[in-house]
Amino acid sequence: MELPRQTDVLSGLSHSSTTAIERLRQSLRGELVLPADAGYDQARRVWNGAIDKRPAAIVFCANPDDVILAVTYARSQNCLVAVRSGGHNVAGLSVCDDGMVIDLSRMKKIVVDPERRIARAEAGLTLGEFDAATQAHGLATTMGVNGDTGIAGLTLGGGFGKLGRKHGLSCDNLIAAEIVTADGRLLRASAGEHPDLFWALRGGGGNFGIVTVFEYRLHPLGPALLVCSVLHAYDHAREAMRFYDKFSRDAPDEVSVDAALVTLPSGERGFSISACYAGPPEAGEPVIAPLMEFGSPVESRLQAIPYLQIQSAGDSLFPRGRRYYWKAQFLREISDGAIEALLEAYAKAPNRSSLLVFQQVGGAIARVPASDSPYANRDAALDCFPIAIWDDPADDAANMGWARELWNAVRPFSTGGVYANNLGDEGDERVRDAYGVNYASLAAVKKQYDPTNFFRLNQNIRPG
Numbered sequence: 461m462e463l464p465r466q467t468d469v470l471s472g473l474s475h476s477s478t479t480a481i482e483r484l485r486q487s488l489r490g491e492l493v494l495p496a497d498a499g500y501d502q503a504r505r506v507w508n509g510a511i512d513k514r515p516a517a518i519v520f521c522a523n524p525d526d527v528i529l530a531v532t533y534a535r536s537q538n539c540l541v542a543v544r545s546g547g548h549n550v551a552g553l554s555v556c557d558d559g560m561v562i563d564l565s566r567m568k569k570i571v572v573d574p575e576r577r578i579a580r581a582e583a584g585l586t587l588g589e590f591d592a593a594t595q596a597h598g599l600a601t602t603m604g605v606n607g608d609t610g611i612a613g614l615t616l617g618g619g620f621g622k623l624g625r626k627h628g629l630s631c632d633n634l635i636a637a638e639i640v641t642a643d644g645r646l647l648r649a650s651a652g653e654h655p656d657l658f659w660a661l662r663g664g665g666g667n668f669g670i671v672t673v674f675e676y677r678l679h680p681l682g683p684a685l686l687v688c689s690v691l692h693a694y695d696h697a698r699e700a701m702r703f704y705d706k707f708s709r710d711a712p713d714e715v716s717v718d719a720a721l722v723t724l725p726s727g728e729r730g731f732s733i734s735a736c737y738a739g740p741p742e743a744g745e746p747v748i749a750p751l752m753e754f755g756s757p758v759e760s761r762l763q764a765i766p767y768l769q770i771q772s773a774g775d776s777l778f779p780r781g782r783r784y785y786w787k788a789q790f791l792r793e794i795s796d797g798a799i800e801a802l803l804e805a806y807a808k809a810p811n812r813s814s815l816l817v818f819q820q821v822g823g824a825i826a827r828v829p830a831s832d833s834p835y836a837n838r839d840a841a842l843d844c845f846p847i848a849i850w851d852d853p854a855d856d857a858a859n860m861g862w863a864r865e866l867w868n869a870v871r872p873f874s875t876g877g878v879y880a881n882n883l884g885d886e887g888d889e890r891v892r893d894a895y896g897v898n899y900a901s902l903a904a905v906k907k908q909y910d911p912t913n914f915f916r917l918n919q920n921i922r923p924g
Contacts, residue, residue, distance in 0.1 A: 511552030546610020625823025
């Protein structure tokens with residue numbers, strides 16, 4: 461279905477005597493920021509402080525008409541385009557040098573239908589804003605783990621979160637989307653409208669256009685969930701990692717249990733396990749109890765916490781403006797060989813902010829056939845990735861080198877697959893690893909909706 465435009469957004473542009481870029485500025489409901497404008501330096505910044513790019517123009521869109529205007533202008537000028545909502549891509553693909561950034565971060569309307577359990581959400585919302593709106597009705601759907609993340613990039617790449625094992629990925633809960641395509645059309649995609657495009661949007665990233673609205677299936681939840689956190693000393697990390705591996709593989713769908721090798725403020729290293737039970741807290745206590753009872757933890761905590769607090773608990777670890785780098789890969793298990801490689805490599809971490817993260821998947825995610833959406837790595841148990849975090853540009857090489865070294869050490873134990881949203885700027889081969897058997901089908905949809913590869917600053921799928 462092609463949606464009607466609210467207005468003829470191109471009317472009058474050719475009759476203005478001002479330059480093309482000024483005609484664009486005058487036609488927008490939102491804001492156009494150019495390099496000479498006040499606020500440009502702030503406007504070009506993204507979450508990762510290691511990214512320092514200077515676009516020729518930034519369009520802060522107020523509505524879909526603005527998105528159409530920006531796409532039409534960029535196409536007419538043969539202009540490189542980056543699309544930004546939350547701006548969390550670690551490689552900085554939501555900003556570019558010399559081209560145009562089409563920014564949706566000010567498009568934040570959300571309507572929750574508690575009877576039908578559906579949310580209609582504009583693409584500029586962060587997951588913290590989305591969660592707050594849905595939890596006001598005792599509802600939620602799978603969203604990520606950092607409240608500052610944009611729902612758009614998260615959903616389009618798949619969408620991990622603490623509800624994923626029970627309710628599937630963010631993209632598995634998408635029931636419709638409205639999208640501006642490369643030729644300036646505004647389409648509605650769903651199971652019954654442009655179904656090939658709808659299939660591609662559920663995990664295929666930003667390859668097919670600019671999604672302006674997402675419609676999600678919601679689920680009753682909360683307001684409080686049972687969570688536990690356990691910290692083991694590094695001397696006991698080997699045994700704790702073996703226990704975590706078995707516990708995570710045997711856990712019911714209601715349990716999401718992640719873990720990390722961490723460095724404490726004292727400089728001591730440790731292995732941290734955190735679990736969340738997506739159900740009544742009293743039902744979760746006997747399920748989570750083995751985590752609390754294993755070994756001799758340095759510290760442990762078990763309590764019921766509001767879901768919104770759980771969702772924002774890690775925000776302080778990943779503030780905007782620090783420098784970030786990571787490389788990810790999927791595991792089916794944490795073998796003894798992987799444990800030895802991880803412990804040896806993590807011991808060389810260059811600073812106390814460095815992490816090695818295990819993010820649990822499986823459960824409901826694994827029961828969706830791989831062909832049902834572009835997200836092909838349904839058989840993975842864990843996403844495993846080093847996260848380098850630092851502040852001084854002089855330390856770039858040391859931190860990035862450490863992350864690459866650790867990734868390479870674990871590579872022999874991986875499935876070979878990767879989560880698209882955790883890819884950096886790693887090239888075509890790793891994009892194919894993210895989509896596996898679905899890559900050819902994605903390339904066919906790309907050829908239909910974006911034959912010139914206009915939308916290419918992403919985990920790019922070339923028209924095929």
